[in-house]
Amino acid sequence: MTKMKMKQLILITVLIAAGTSSLFAESKKGPDLGKSVSPEEITGWEISVFPDGEGLPKGEGSVEEGEKIYQQQCIVCHGENGLGETADQLAGAQMGLTSEYPEQTIGTYWPYATTVFDVIRRSMPMTAPSSLNDNEVYSVTAYLLYLNNLIAKNDVMNSESLPKVKMPNESGFINVYEKEKQR
Numbered sequence: 001m002t003k004m005k006m007k008q009l010i011l012i013t014v015l016i017a018a019g020t021s022s023l024f025a026e027s028k029k030g031p032d033l034g035k036s037v038s039p040e041e042i043t044g045w046e047i048s049v050f051p052d053g054e055g056l057p058k059g060e061g062s063v064e065e066g067e068k069i070y071q072q073q074c075i076v077c078h079g080e081n082g083l084g085e086t087a088d089q090l091a092g093a094q095m096g097l098t099s100e101y102p103e104q105t106i107g108t109y110w111p112y113a114t115t116v117f118d119v120i121r122r123s124m125p126m127t128a129p130s131s132l133n134d135n136e137v138y139s140v141t142a143y144l145l146y147l148n149n150l151i152a153k154n155d156v157m158n159s160e161s162l163p164k165v166k167m168p169n170e171s172g173f174i175n176v177y178e179k180e181k182q183r
Helices: 003-028 039-045 064-071 112-122 133-149 176-182
Strands: 059-063 156-158
Touching: 039 112, 059 064, 059 133, 112 133, 133 156
Parallel strands: none
Antiparallel strands: 059 156
8 A cells, every 4th residue: 555545544534533523522412313212102012911811901802893893904904804915814724834835824823812912902903003992902803713713703802711712723832921930
């Protein structure tokens, strides 16, 4: 490297260092990323639901009401009767997980009915996550469990009945939650 190129490299390094230090000198509080979170916001995020039903809110929902909500909020992505569209197929699996062409629907793959509730409450509908109230979430959950032949059409889901729904693939997962409770 020539002396001229070395001087240019040193000069560029000094200028970059000087510019960077002046940027941080102007902003003593840091890079100003994110925002402060209020205690109310934190409380709103503490909505975990566990396999045994711990964390489920009060409320209830029917298959009939769930079908109405599904038609309004879910069908555009998950298709008629949960058969899939632009988003995952939720029901109607013709083949199990051990078949040549496994279908991962709620009825074949998911380990706990409470997980269905938890996912819907946190992230659905995709265009407005967490916008459904608890009764609506129970209703959509009931409808999806019905579509997967896991509950009857007249069953009502609530904090008592939902954890009692036995999913076909419950033993296909390691229950870390139960292992932690036993410690």
